[in-house]
Amino acid sequence: xxxxxxxxxxxxxxxxxxxxxxxxxxxxxxxxxxxxxxxxxxxxxxxxxxxxxxxxxxxxxxxxxxxxxxxxxxxxxxxxxxxxxxxxxxxxxxxxxxxxxxxxxxxxxxxxxxxxxxxxxxxxxxxxxxxxxxxxxxxxxxxxxxxxxxxxxxxxxxxxxxxxxxxxxxxxxxxxxxxxxxxxxxxxxxxxxxxxxxxxxxxxxxxxxxxxxxxxxxxxxxxxxxxxxxxxxxxxxxxxxx
Amino acid sequence: xxxxxxxxxxxxxxxxxxxxxxxxxxxxxxxxxxxxxxxxxxxxxxxxxxxxxxxxxxxxxxxxxxxxxxxxxxxxxxxxxxxxxxxxxxxxxxxxxxxxxxxxxxxxxxxxxxxxxxxxxxxxxxxxxxxxxxxxxxxxxxxxxxxxxxxxxxxxxxxxxxxxxxxxxxxxxxxxxxxxxxxxxxxxxxxxxxxxxxxxxxxxxxxxxxxxxxxxxxxxxxxxxxxxxxxxxxxxxxxxxxxxxxxxxxxxxxxxxxxxxxxxxxxxxxxxxxxxxxxxxxxxxxxxxxxxxxxxxxxxxxxxxxxxxxxxxxxxxxxxxxxxxxxxxxxxxxxxxxxxxxxxxxxxxxxxxxxxxxxxxxxxx
Numbered sequence: 001x002x003x004x005x006x007x008x009x010x011x012x013x014x015x016x017x018x019x020x021x022x023x024x025x026x027x028x029x030x031x032x033x034x035x036x037x038x039x040x041x042x043x044x045x046x047x048x049x050x051x052x053x054x055x056x057x058x059x060x061x062x063x064x065x066x067x068x069x070x071x072x073x074x075x076x077x078x079x080x081x082x083x084x085x086x087x088x089x090x091x092x093x094x095x096x097x098x099x100x101x102x103x104x105x106x107x108x109x110x111x112x113x114x115x116x117x118x119x120x121x122x123x124x125x126x127x128x129x130x131x132x133x134x135x136x137x138x139x140x141x142x143x144x145x146x147x148x149x150x151x152x153x154x155x156x157x158x159x160x161x162x163x164x165x166x167x168x169x170x171x172x173x174x175x176x177x178x179x180x181x182x183x184x185x186x187x188x189x190x191x192x193x194x195x196x197x198x199x200x201x202x203x204x205x206x207x208x209x210x211x212x213x214x215x216x217x218x219x220x221x222x223x224x225x226x227x228x229x230x231x232x233x234x235x236x237x238x239x240x241x242x
Numbered sequence: 243x244x245x246x247x248x249x250x251x252x253x254x255x256x257x258x259x260x261x262x263x264x265x266x267x268x269x270x271x272x273x274x275x276x277x278x279x280x281x282x283x284x285x286x287x288x289x290x291x292x293x294x295x296x297x298x299x300x301x302x303x304x305x306x307x308x309x310x311x312x313x314x315x316x317x318x319x320x321x322x323x324x325x326x327x328x329x330x331x332x333x334x335x336x337x338x339x340x341x342x343x344x345x346x347x348x349x350x351x352x353x354x355x356x357x358x359x360x361x362x363x364x365x366x367x368x369x370x371x372x373x374x375x376x377x378x379x380x381x382x383x384x385x386x387x388x389x390x391x392x393x394x395x396x397x398x399x400x401x402x403x404x405x406x407x408x409x410x411x412x413x414x415x416x417x418x419x420x421x422x423x424x425x426x427x428x429x430x431x432x433x434x435x436x437x438x439x440x441x442x443x444x445x446x447x448x449x450x451x452x453x454x455x456x457x458x459x460x461x462x463x464x465x466x467x468x469x470x471x472x473x474x475x476x477x478x479x480x481x482x483x484x485x486x487x488x489x490x491x492x493x494x495x496x497x498x499x500x501x502x503x504x505x506x507x508x509x510x511x512x513x514x515x516x517x518x519x520x521x522x523x524x525x526x527x528x529x530x531x532x533x534x535x536x537x538x539x540x541x542x543x544x545x546x547x548x549x550x551x552x553x554x555x556x557x558x559x560x561x562x563x564x565x566x567x568x569x570x571x572x573x574x575x576x577x578x579x580x581x582x583x584x585x586x587x588x589x590x591x592x593x594x595x596x597x598x599x600x601x602x603x604x605x606x607x
Contacts, residue, residue: 031579032280032573050578052282071574109589110555133591183508
């Protein structure tokens with residue numbers, strides 16, 4: 001089902017998406033409407049144009065495809081489902097997400113994956129094909145963030161900004177990078193990916209390539225770093241029952 | 243009813259802009275359509291615009307835009323102006339009645355030049371003389387507020403949603419090489435006309451999304467140099483800081499950015515020696531002008547525009563480019579509605595200024 005989004009206020013646009021009788025909904029002419037598909041389940045939504053902030057907030061199982069860039073706070077607190085973006089994403093992508101997956105073909109802004117969390121079967125996945133901005137994985141509590149740095153390999157630095165992993169106390173960050181970020185905080189450990197790590201990362205890299213093209217084996221033939229909170233100095237003792 | 247200054251206002255807000263490096267004339271309508279896409283970032287309590295290159299017929303004269311609460315305020319202010327300036331032209335600013343724009347003050351425009359004798363007696367240069375007069379009016383004439391005072395530029399602002407404000411001021415009738423726009427979201431008080439953005443002084447204008455935690459420290463410092471923060475809105479102080487550092491102290495815009503959005507000491511420590519020394523000097527010398535808290539600002543100035551985020555980038559900002567046009571906005575949609583096919587789109591880093599100027603020899607200079 002096709003919805004012409006041009007000039008529709010966001011509430012009306014979401015009302016039409018919810019009311020659509022078919023599972024598959026295509027939006028044309030989207031221009032900055034916020035909260036698209038928020039809390040949605042059981043539908044596939046394709047977005048043509050520029051979705052506004054908080055795309056797929058509280059998403060609950062729907063699958064979203066963006067044919068273009070996304071703005072800020074994509075997948076804010078999403079619970080289940082998937083968002084794939086054929087372009088770049090703005091700041092705070094995957095903000096506090098607790099399940100499902102977000103795949104960004106290109107770069108992402110500041111604070112990607114801020115305060116993602118995991119519990120039992122809920123394990124959020126955020127994959128960024130290009131480079132991430134500063135404060136990647138800030139306050140990360142669970143789930144996995146993968147930054148592939150495609151196209152940034154020759155920059156002589158990790159494909160991240162400053163202050164990666166600030167306040168991180170759970171979860172895991174993969175960096176496909178020959179370089180360790182120079183300013184990792186003391187409570188974050190960095191190591192080379194072991195066979196088991198590579199196996200975990202490969203599944204998500206293969207999914208990235210299935211979406212956007214590319215050869216996962218070739219992408220994985222590269223130095224891969226794993227960032228985790230260190231056991232000794234982690235904030236875990238502050239926030240988690242021992 | 244409390245006005246700003248009696249009550250604190252944290253704000254949300256939207257900003258957008260368009261700039262033609264070759265000095266092409268751009269209708270004000272374009273930026274009105276741009277800011278309208280970010281309607282949800284405003285709450286109807288303030289909208290405004292700054293246009294550069296809009297008064298070519300009077301490009302060597304200062305254009306004062308003034309709000310008057312009362313006829314008495316106008317009379318007092320005009321008496322002051324007559325004592326200090328030669329008024330070449332004056333008129334009401336043309337507006338169109340709009341159902342959503344109410345309680346408007348008297349809105350007047352003056353094209354003027356300092357009286358030669360007064361200027362000579364003051365032993366000041368023209369811009370400093372004019373700046374002091376603006377501050378004098380705003381500080382001492384009750385009910386009069388000069389909200390625009392540059393050459394070949396003008397600010398238009400009101401209480402309302404920005405798209406309605408643009409209609410009210412008939413911005414489609416103006417053309418310029420640069421436009422900035424603001425949609426306001428004050429949450430604690432009624433907004434008022436003078437509190438809308440942009441805040442302007444001489445050729446500088448600021449639109450701002452954010453909240454300045456360091457406001458009072460900044461204010462205390464800048465007031466020592468003759469500025470008066472009598473509107474007590476945080477944005478006002480940024481305009482004065484820019485005037486002080488750029489016009490009076492002669493810092494480059496990049497240096498101004500390194501003062502107000504100074505890198506962290508830990509970041510400075512990683513820089514090459516020469517840059518490290520310079521950043522250290524600027525941070526130490528102008529420590530009280532560091533602006534903390536979340537902000538994204540657009541600074542319009544004579545012949546150019548600068549965009550700047552706080553160093554932590556707690557507010558969003560994207561830049562788009564195509565041909566000689568540069569677009570900077572809080573959200574990408576506000577850019578795409580002006581130009582769907584961009585050659586380049588990117589997000590500046592926190593504290594990284596984006597400075598765009600007219601090409602050499604471009605019209606509008």
